[in-house]
Amino acid sequence: MSDAQSPHGTPQTTSPVADATPTGTTPRDTSTVPAQVPEPSRWHTMWQQIVTGNALISVLSVVLALIVGAIMIAFTDENVQQASAYFFARPGDTLIAVWDSVSGAYVALFQGSVYNFRRDSFVDGIKPLTDTLTFATPLIAGGLGVGLAFRVGMFNIGGRGQMLIAASVAGWLAFGFDLPWGLHMLVALIGGLLGGALWGGIAGLLKARTGAHEVIVTIMLNFVAFYLVSWMLRTPGLLQAPGSSNPKTPPMAETAQFPKLFQWMGLPYNLHFGFILALAATVLVWWILSRSSLGFRFRAVGENPNAARVAGINVPSMYVYAMLISGALLGLAGVSQVLGTVTTGFTAGIDAGVGFDAITVALLGRSSPWGIFLAGILFGAFKAGGYSMQAAEGVPVDIVLVVQSLIVLFIAAPPLVRTIFRLPDPSRGPKRPRPIVTKEVTAK
């Protein structure tokens, strides 16, 4: 996760440029000033790099967020409250109750998301990890969509609408048609991607042609898509299941569903082909952004649209392309929901809040494709673990939202984390003697 690219070009206090030239010394200056400070040892340098690096900040942010979550769990736990009533008589009881509530919740979180030690075999024990990846699939795809738009300097809040439209198109193709296996899935997938791209493209086109602010347009399109899909879901002949009065579609045809990845081995995991697609999308977005000329133009527009225009880049068409791709990626998130995760028919809540979660994923991943991939898996783990925590310990799943948002907040503010843990500040490295440069001033 490189932090050199922030979505809106915020000045990063830890940008490599600032590290490289701390006092603006030029090579000529250093040659004139003798090296008075002894070279720090290699271990010291390495230690410096570790404690001032981004990886440590990220880890500490997660730790800090989990601590805040633990405090909330402990304070609202009934056993803790009962024990704290006689805190001064037997403080040990309170501490034990706190430990029980917090450790119970976090063990349940871990067992619901990574590995369940209570199961007998490895195959059963590792199932939570596959659930995590299943939850992560739409988050990764959606996060890539939002992150790509960020890199072009646009804020796509319209994930919900794009997912809903994509899911509807893909679902309609998946249950309404009869095609051979493989082709059917491909048709539904492409249809869904086009649906999402279209919905996102509207915002891009309006921004490019009329200058309409994409934040307004995408918010509005969310509502439009929601009501449009709600209407289609309760109208017979469109999306509603025949012979039913519920606003729900019929189940997807077998031929159109994403195959389960471990089915051929006879393993009961829900992880489906959508995850492979999300992985492929990550590679694709990485390639687009850092290897293609389109990506170069995207980033140029994101950094400074005026400079990009002067350089001969067609800025409006970049907006349109970016929103088309962004919408298609969020469409992938919607398609993976209907063809992979919920294949028994969907309602208007099929987006499951992914459209908004994707924003946090993109922020945590700092809009870089692999960062988003990892962030998506982390949030997928929180989602998978959160439900098992609620089931096992009665801690509301909403604590996950708090922890997630705190992680993003802390990661975005490295100085805060450094202050809390009393880490050294990289921009303030060891004091060097500043060369005294006297300039001759010519009198006019």
Next chain:
Amino acid sequence: MSTVTEHQKVAPPPDALAKTVVVSWKAPIAYGIFTLLALALAVFAPPVGDTTYRLVASDKDAIKVADISVPAMPALWAVVVLLAVITVVSVWLVASKRRVPLWLTVVYAVLVLFGFLTWAGAGATLPMIGLLFGALSLSVPLIFGALTGVLGERVGIINIAIEGQLLAGAFTSAVTASVVTSSTGVVWIGLLAGVVGAMIAGMLVGMVLAAFSIKYFVDQVIVGVVLNVLVLGLTNFFFSQVLSNNAAVLNSPPRFPRLPIPLLSDIPVIGPVFFRQTLVVYIMYITVAAVYVGLFHTRWGLRLRAVGEHPQAADTVGINVNRTRFWNVAFAGAIAGFGGIFFTLGSGIAFNKEMTAGMGFIALAAVIFGGWDPIRATLAALLFGFASNLQNTLSVIGSPVPSEFMLMLPYVVTIIAVAGLVGKVRGPAAAGKPYIKS
């Protein structure tokens, strides 16, 4: 060679340059789209019967206004013709390099609205007072939220956390008002405590936003989005874990009573709509006026705008940029927190999960739609409130279109309006950029 001399001859004198108007075809195109839509309604879904507009709230009103009844079909056609005329006029204006005046747009919008109401309410009676009264009520959180957004962006901090501030206000007001009312037994003390609690909650969210964006230079959009999630998670968590177990004490807020203003509330039509509301709505009138006057006619507002437009210049003349930003964003947060009490104390409803339901985002849209101006943002918020209440009213009297399309309407109208009439809007120059003193 000859072309050059000719060009020199034609070149206008320097004075004329100042009068050059940048013409835009957006307005005529938007007019045209709406006119065609109205025509389509008249042709493909012709209304039958009369539309009656009821203009009295109840039979006890001091001054009675008779119902107005119009035959739907001729009225709709008349509207279509008028719309077409206005469209042609706007085309002519733009073609002759003139600007389409704002009043024309207003007239056009009123005509569209009248035509639509006449069409949708054909063969029924439209309770206009109830429609407008409800619209004003529904706009309350949007207006408070929009004012917060305007103040924040004017001082240079983009506030996406309006949703979170409304939610925090709703939650805190419900809890504090419930607790204080049940412990003191006096309703108005409970209400007062709820108001103070809501304002502090909104202010705290604003302070976190300001601190992270001013001290740590975190991107303001990021902080805003994250704060929304944070407040949502916190309120959901405490609702499930604490409030739901003990709803009688913690989550049974009192309600603001309705206070008709004497004399003013007896004015026909205007009285029942504007002056038979709760205290929250009256405070809203005052807040809108105060923010407008403060922003454009006081030293405070001038400094605030200077900081948002050109922080370097403001700093040069001795204004502490970051302090101004921090306290104004905190103050603006208190306004949104107050807006949050609409959801709970305003109607006496217990707090529930995610009860703001995206209102903060619509308020954000109103800020941009209103061009960062408190009055225009308020009008935009009123438009949204009106549209959502129109749907409620029409579903009661039985409208000819599926309710989902009615619900969709305000958002579609906003998109067309933002694309066609507002176009590329320019916010405060320094909004979203942290000020780093060099």
